Amino acid sequence: MQRVKSDAAFSRACGLIPGGVNSPARAFGAVGGRPVFIERADGAYLFDVDGNRYVDYIGSWGPMILGHRHPAVIAALEAALARGTSYGAPTEAESELAELIVDIVPSVEKVRLVNSGTEATMSAIRLARGYTGRDRIVKFAGDYHGHVDSLLVAAGSSAATLGVPNSPGVTAGTTRDTIVLAYNDVACLTDAMSTHGDEIAAVIVEPVAGNMGCVPASGEFLAALRDITRQHSALLIFDEVMSGFRVALGGAQHRFGVTPDLTTLGKIIGGGLPVGAYGGRTEIMDHVLPAGKVFQAGTLSGNPLAVAAGIATLEQLRGDEQVYKRLESLAARLADGLVEQAERHNVPARVQRVGSMLTLFFHEGAVTDWDSAAACDTDRFAAFFRGMLDRGVYLPCSQFEALFVSLAHSEADIDATIAAAGEVLGELS
Numbered sequence: 009m010q011r012v013k014s015d016a017a018f019s020r021a022c023g024l025i026p027g028g029v030n031s032p033a034r035a036f037g038a039v040g041g042r043p044v045f046i047e048r049a050d051g052a053y054l055f056d057v058d059g060n061r062y063v064d065y066i067g068s069w070g071p072m073i074l075g076h077r078h079p080a081v082i083a084a085l086e087a088a089l090a091r092g093t094s095y096g097a098p099t100e101a102e103s104e105l106a107e108l109i110v111d112i113v114p115s116v117e118k119v120r121l122v123n124s125g126t127e128a129t130m131s132a133i134r135l136a137r138g139y140t141g142r143d144r145i146v147k148f149a150g151d152y153h154g155h156v157d158s159l160l161v162a163a164g165s166s167a168a169t170l171g172v173p174n175s176p177g178v179t180a181g182t183t184r185d186t187i188v189l190a191y192n193d194v195a196c197l198t199d200a201m202s203t204h205g206d207e208i209a210a211v212i213v214e215p216v217a218g219n220m221g222c223v224p225a226s227g228e229f230l231a232a233l234r235d236i237t238r239q240h241s242a243l244l245i246f247d248e249v250m251s252g253f254r255v256a257l258g259g260a261q262h263r264f265g266v267t268p269d270l271t272t273l274g275k276i277i278g279g280g281l282p283v284g285a286y287g288g289r290t291e292i293m294d295h296v297l298p299a300g301k302v303f304q305a306g307t308l309s310g311n312p313l314a315v316a317a318g319i320a321t322l323e324q325l326r327g328d329e330q331v332y333k334r335l336e337s338l339a340a341r342l343a344d345g346l347v348e349q350a351e352r353h354n355v356p357a358r359v360q361r362v363g364s365m366l367t368l369f370f371h372e373g374a375v376t377d378w379d380s381a382a383a384c385d386t387d388r389f390a391a392f393f394r395g396m397l398d399r400g401v402y403l404p405c406s407q408f409e410a411l412f413v414s415l416a417h418s419e420a421d422i423d424a425t426i427a428a429a430g431e432v433l434g435e436l437s
């Protein structure tokens with residue numbers, strides 16, 4: 009596959025943008041080679057500047073659950089565009105999106121819109137501290153919550169992949185109030201909370217981790233999180249920026265029946281435009297300015313284009329009961345096919361999947377936390393990634409990311425992907 013124009017575009021970008029990319033997850037640092045430059049996308053496909061077509065399994069890292077250029081989203085954007093792009097004053101559409109979120113996400117009674125997942129988690133942490141009057145927070149190794157200073161400790165995905173879990177520029181003072189525990193480890197959580205419980209403002213967790221590859225929290229771990237935080241009057245924050253509207257309509261809290269105090273959202277709620285949100289019980293959310301005293305603001309928050317794309321996306325997801333069944337069956341087909349091909353070629357690997365997010369781990373045993381994720385054969389993953397890319401399949405360019413199936417994927421796309429995986433795994437064995 010020729011990527012001459014992509015290579016030239018990358019060279020140019022490298023002279024202008026650090027590393028040639030505006031987010032490290034887009035560089036191919038973990039898999040070798042140079043990133044592919046995209047010209048356009050449609051349905052389940054990405055098209056690069058050299059005219060190559062790829063079946064897209066990153067879906068902009070989660071948002072594109074309907075596929076690219078869904079007619080309802082494009083129509084909503086065109087209608088919004090005709091009315092102007094930003095006002096800095098409230099609109100009815102913001103309440104419409106807020107109402108959809110409140111109706112769908114079990115824990116959310118009030119919600120504030122922001123511009124990214126990072127802003128959502130940063131603001132939720134501040135609110136938790138303001139509400140409880142406590143300083144310390146608990147996070148879990150391998151969970152990623154955006155590039156918030158206090159959360160950039162033992163983060164997953166790009167940070168982990170690049171081997172800089174503690175970024176230069178994050179002060180010791182900032183992270184001193186962050187306690188990092190092992191994911192899925194109930195004993196470790198119980199222990200830490202019995203020592204520090206009355207200083208903890210919040211425990212933040214990805215209820216289905218996607219940023220160390222797809223690693224679901226066990227039922228026991230989720231139940232312990234809920235009980236122990238309540239016992240110590242600390243808030244439980246579910247970071248559902250990735251899992252929200254993905255693993256079920258109402259996110260992981262809906263799928264697993266565990267209700268957090270605060271929830272952070274992003275990705276899908278913007279339908280491919282920049283949106284984030286944090287929400288929870290009214291009694292907590294009313295501490296946010298101007299209802300309360302916890303400061304949080306944004307020039308472009310609730311932007312009319314982003315909100316229009318978000319509303320159109322959520323309406324598509326809510327309007328049809330078949331949506332999540334369809335996603336489940338497509339993703340199961342892909343997962344089963346990948347497992348079968350790995351077994352056929354004797355490549356030690358396992359697939360972990362929740363709904364339409366999944367990861368093929370080059371690892372024999374279960375991946376339950378950051379330590380087991382880090383034990384994966386990342387060289388083998390890199391070779392697999394490159395082989396798939398050359399066969400027109402665009403996977404996340406890191407072992408520690410989840411791939412996403414969208415409603416635009418067809419059975420034929422999935423089967424072609426499985427066939428390509430068979431070829432590549434055959435070469436790796």
Ligand SMILES: *Cc1c(COP(=O)(O)O)cnc(C)c1O
Binds near residue numbers: 126248284
């Ligand atoms: C993507 C992600 C974020 C950060 O969102 P951005 O929009 O990239 O700032 C936070 N938390 C989780 C779980 C995510 O997957």
